[in-house]
Amino acid sequence: MSNGITTLRWGVIATGLISSWFVDDLVLSRKDAKAYHIIQAIGSSSIEKARAFAEKHLPGQNPAIYGNYDEVYADSNVDIIYIGTPHALHKKNCLDAISADKHVLCEKAFTLNAREARVVFEAAKKRGVFIMEAMWTRFYPLTRTVISLIHEQRVIGDIQRVFCDFAMDQKIASLGPESRLKDPALGAGSLLDIGIYSLTWGLLGSDSGIGAEAQTPEIAAKQTIQDGFDVATSAILLYPNGRQAIVSSSNLVNPKSNIICTIQGSNGHIDIAGFPSAPEYFTLYLKDGSSKKYEFERPGRGFYWEADAVALDIAAGRVQNQIMPWAETVRVLELLDEIRRQGGAKFPQDEVA
Amino acid sequence: MSNGITTLRWGVIATGLISSWFVDDLVLSRKDAKAYHIIQAIGSSSIEKARAFAEKHLPGQNPAIYGNYDEVYADSNVDIIYIGTPHALHKKNCLDAISADKHVLCEKAFTLNAREARVVFEAAKKRGVFIMEAMWTRFYPLTRTVISLIHEQRVIGDIQRVFCDFAMDQKIASLGPESRLKDPALGAGSLLDIGIYSLTWGLLGSDSGIGAEAQTPEIAAKQTIQDGFDVATSAILLYPNGRQAIVSSSNLVNPKSNIICTIQGSNGHIDIAGFPSAPEYFTLYLKDGSSKKYEFERPGRGFYWEADAVALDIAAGRVQNQIMPWAETVRVLELLDEIRRQGGAKFPQDEVA
Structure with missing residues (x-):
């Protein structure tokens, strides 16, 4: 907790456009914030890309910088993985994060098809971690x-x-x-x-x-x-x-x-x-x-609204969100x-x- | 011919809203008219309705007034029948008008289905009369x-x-x-x-x-x-x-x-x-x-644009119009x-x- 509100420590996977938007929003100072978000770690395909991303989007902050995703999953200071990779990688990224007992917020489309999503939710259910499709809108x-x-x-x-x-x-x-x-x-x-x-x-x-x-x-x-x-x-x-x-x-x-x-x-x-x-x-x-x-x-x-909701869910011990529950992701x-x-x-x- | 431009004498079948719009437009004085249109006859389900229609929409003119459609088809002063009945009646109205060797402009939808339209065009082809779906737009x-x-x-x-x-x-x-x-x-x-x-x-x-x-x-x-x-x-x-x-x-x-x-x-x-x-x-x-x-x-x-085109087609001896040919009506x-x-x-x- 920080300032009396829930704090969530994020590990960000991939350093493309959507990740930059997400990170920019999470570190905004907001007067009506329901949670406090820390970008704890950045994982990219190279350490140079991760560092450049952090310097540009998190100036003055000091996230852990990794040239791969696995070290983000393994970072014990990370509570939740934000997955901003292309759709086709989501299934593997989600399963890897879940295996490391991390909570997950995965960009839309959650997976390429419903079958992949069911596999991911089954894994999340077994591990008891929170997971949600980042349908921010x-x-x-x-x-x-x-x-x-x-x-x-x-x-x-x-x-x-x-x-x-x-x-x-x-x-x-x-x-x-x-x-x-x-x-x-x-x-x-x-x-x-x-x-x-x-x-x-x-x-x-x-x-x-x-x-x-x-x-x-x-x-x-x-x-x-x-x-x-x-x-x-x-x-x-x-x-x-x-x-x-x-x-x-x-x-x-x-x-x-x-x-x-x-x-x-x-x-x-x-x-x-x-x-x-x-x-x-x-x-x-x-x-x-x-x-x-x-x-x-x-x-x-406007990415912070979903992020705040995720933080409150996790703080309350929920594994899914009522606005974007697993069944809705599968249905879509x-x-x-x-x-x-x-x-x-x-x-x-x-x-x- | 009147004033040197093609003249077409219309027999109007049915006296509903669409017929009133059509007639109102045809008797408008227009500076760029390509043809001159005479509402020669009005046919309705009763002679009272036909007369009321003529008095309202053709004041000072003297169309023949009929309490049925057959007399319109039979009127030797009528060149072309405008059919403004509900879609389901179009096939019969068209066939009746064609049998009387009248040209036909029939409101959209031309018939209820493509099969009905083919029957109508086959009949028109045999009689050598002009016929077109009134797709005025x-x-x-x-x-x-x-x-x-x-x-x-x-x-x-x-x-x-x-x-x-x-x-x-x-x-x-x-x-x-x-x-x-x-x-x-x-x-x-x-x-x-x-x-x-x-x-x-x-x-x-x-x-x-x-x-x-x-x-x-x-x-x-x-x-x-x-x-x-x-x-x-x-x-x-x-x-x-x-x-x-x-x-x-x-x-x-x-x-x-x-x-x-x-x-x-x-x-x-x-x-x-x-x-x-x-x-x-x-x-x-x-x-x-x-x-x-x-x-x-x-x-x-804006009904006069199609009416002018029809008049020019008929004057030129054509049986269909190139903007709305029979094949297009059937295709639609x-x-x-x-x-x-x-x-x-x-x-x-x-x-x-």
Whole structure:
């Protein structure tokens, strides 16, 4: 404990963009922090990269620097491993961290498919460690407010349709075949990289239940496959109660609008602006013609909300989080598996040995 | 001929909303008219309704008034029949008009399914009369400009995705089961009523070819079925070249945006505003940050553009129109058939006797 609040000591695996965002956010000074986060160790493929990362993102701090991941797992001062590697490595990274009895926060997509996720959760269950998919967007106060408004307060009445598109020109053509954005063996494709956020909004907008409490939608999906990975995916989710979610992603083009998600109900609709991963504000439009804009303070990027939740879970002895429980991660991956089955994107890891 | 331009004498079948819009537009005084249109005869289910329609929409004119359709077909002063009945009646109305050797302009959806359309075109071919589906939106200067910009001038580069949604709260719950919007035997459902426009934009935006020159997209579709008809339909079209069109309709909710169609390419995108059936303007956004708004004069609603084209075709002795040829009507209905096959909406007329 530090200053009377829960303290969590993180070992960060991989020093790419997402890790830098995560670390930057965790060391921000925040007035409403629910936990105190220490970046205890940095592990990269080389000690030089780890050191450069620490110097840039943790100036004046003194994390342990490792030129591999195993030493991070073995560091007895590390409570939890943050995994910021490409999707395809998550399964191994998670299993290795779990074997070392570390708690784990693993970036999305948690694994390449549902089968891999089940293996990881089984291992975590056996060891009794906390583990969660780092679906940070679900922890945004904005997201919690939208969910409360539509499902608890039912301000837009009966929900009818949800639209979410995540488009981002990732300059695919300029990348080499070894890029995580192009190599299917690294989980390449728009769906797992950004489409997972569109799907998340489709699910959260359509259904108050998650994990075991979620309804199961029918799915119709198509993917544009180039060089073995999807550059665009679109999927329609049809719920037993008739609600539809139309979710899409593209890594060839930029967003068509600042409004990235719309949730339509019988009494109005909600437009969410920003990135599907990092929404900035939303506007509620009611049928009576009134509207209200909801704005939220967000220093940095907003990774600390999930990190705080993880810290509180671990302090309370929980092994999973109620906003992103294991069953929800598996369910989302099952839906992604089905979208890929219909759409045609395959990973070599889908083949069971 | 009148004032040196082609004249066409119309017999109007049915006196509902769409017929009133059509007639209002045809008798507008226009400075750029390519043809002169005379509403020669009005046919309704009762002579009172026909007379009331004529008094309201054709004041000071003197159309022949009939309390049935057959007398309109038989009127030797009528050149062409405009069919504004519910979809389910189109096949019979078309065949009756063709039997009387009249040319025909038949509202969309042309028939309930592709099979019915083939029967109608076969009959028209035998009699040598002109016939066309009244897909008026395709004749808008706005529409022709969009097509030219994206497919001929290629201003937005390689087209990647097209989105079009037509949503209109038609107060379904307040209607009786006999309404054309609720009775499957009358072709009820959002797809044939308004979704056909979303599909049209998906097709026009994705592909420069129509009819026999069109590429065939794969389709994935879902429909929300209530009381035997669809209240919401969503479909994904995937083209052989990877382009995707995401088209949707709902008669439960209103539009989520004034932008009803977006066409995204590698060099920018086009946002079309208004109704998918009657677009008002569009804006071209290029990757270099520049944008240009395209505005169009449109007195009335814009039904005269298709009517002028029909008049010129007939004057030239053509039996079909190159913007909406028979093969295109059949193709669109085949796509609608496939969307319904996947989505579950059925019409009693789908069953072949």
